[in-house]
Amino acid sequence: MQIEARLAELGITLPKAAAPVASYVPIVVHDNVAYISGQLPFIDGNLVTGKLGQDVSLERGTAAARACGMMILAQLVGADIALDRVAQIIKLGAFVCSADDFSDQPKVANGASELMFDVFGDKGRHARSAVGVPVLPLHAAVEVDAIIALEPA
Template sequence: MTIAIDRKLEELGLTLPEAAAPIAAYVATVEAGGLLHISGQLPFNDGVVMTGRIGEDKDVAYGQDAAQRCALMLVAQIKAALGSLDRVDRIVKLGVFINSAPDFIQQPQVANGASELMLALFGDAGRHARSAVGVPALPRGAAVEIDAIIAVRPAALD
């Protein structure tokens, strides 16, 4: 699966970033009961957090790009936690938080930036449940933050 996803990333003109280190008192991932829980990931563009409020100083397309970059970071965290992407069984759920203007109501369209990437990379295993919530602020002024729950296969015994 790792080689296939690497190929899909290349076809999409995307590069998997290095998994970001936590910025506070938590860990990036926890594997328990066949699930990998991934802490909220921010959107990075050339090492800089994409900031702004969607519907105020940034548009839906910017939000979708930010959501896609969060999803790339989620995949990087999966790879860092599991050693490869071969143990991914299914993307179970994405929690998408969008730094939104008070009257902005297109959170689902913004979240599609992440959802569509998961489908492109993982196929049917990328179909997931999702929440898309507007919030008044995010860490570091980020435009989007996404956390995830991933179903994983047991590690191979050597």
Template sequence: MSAEAATPWQKNLDRLGLTLPAVVPPVAAYIPAVRTGSLVYTSGQLPFVDGQLSATGKAGAEVSLEQAAEAARLCALNALAAVHDLVGLDNVVRIVKVVGFVASAPGFSDQPLVINGASEFLGEVFGDAGVHARSAVGVSELPRNTPVEVELIAEVR
């Protein structure tokens, strides 16, 4: 895509040195994203890069805060891929809500800082339209021993 034809979200991904990955195939009985009315809900996305998890283990133990925040960023990128595959990111009006789950070692309480990886990334991609409501939840285990899972809701045209 030429720079002149690129939309703002595409220019921002280019600036960040990122491209939208292929949608991660479901690992159970669900679909990556579903639209109802003007909203797209994504399923929880894991930090897959080329079919491999970027990290495994619990935040605050095997996974540092910084590694977990980067994993949250990758989860958000994968969620955007699911939205794009369904409706195209050009149709995103705003990111409405992000829910992040952090597999946490005992005593780890920086879940909001981990999920900032996703939230700040969405702001970098969409500007003010990327600012959203959010939950950051600590859990004992996540699928495939991933440290982070992120889902989002986007308002679309």
């Protein structure tokens, strides 16, 4: 219940976990490690689409990455995994739909990374990739996946 209290303190309400858009599962847990499929950014119920450096601002992209991070947490909750079981955010992978000359992918990915730091403190510190790509599913601006260590149930 500590993490739920922390979310409330931060004014964060998690969205409902999104259903997969293709033939995969959103989360797999093996040996107390949760592997969370790439999550897309929904802000106020709308998918954030477009390319960073073209028709999506850095600020909007950072907010989109944060929304992906919130969806990662929602997937844990949706799988009946208490957020207090998170032992460590191991790695985030951020994919940023980017114009050819856009190179601030790490700044965009900070939206998800900083959310994890804010919510989990030192347990939220993680390794990360931030990769520019020409297109993402459903023309999303950002997609973030995660590997998360869990305390035994």
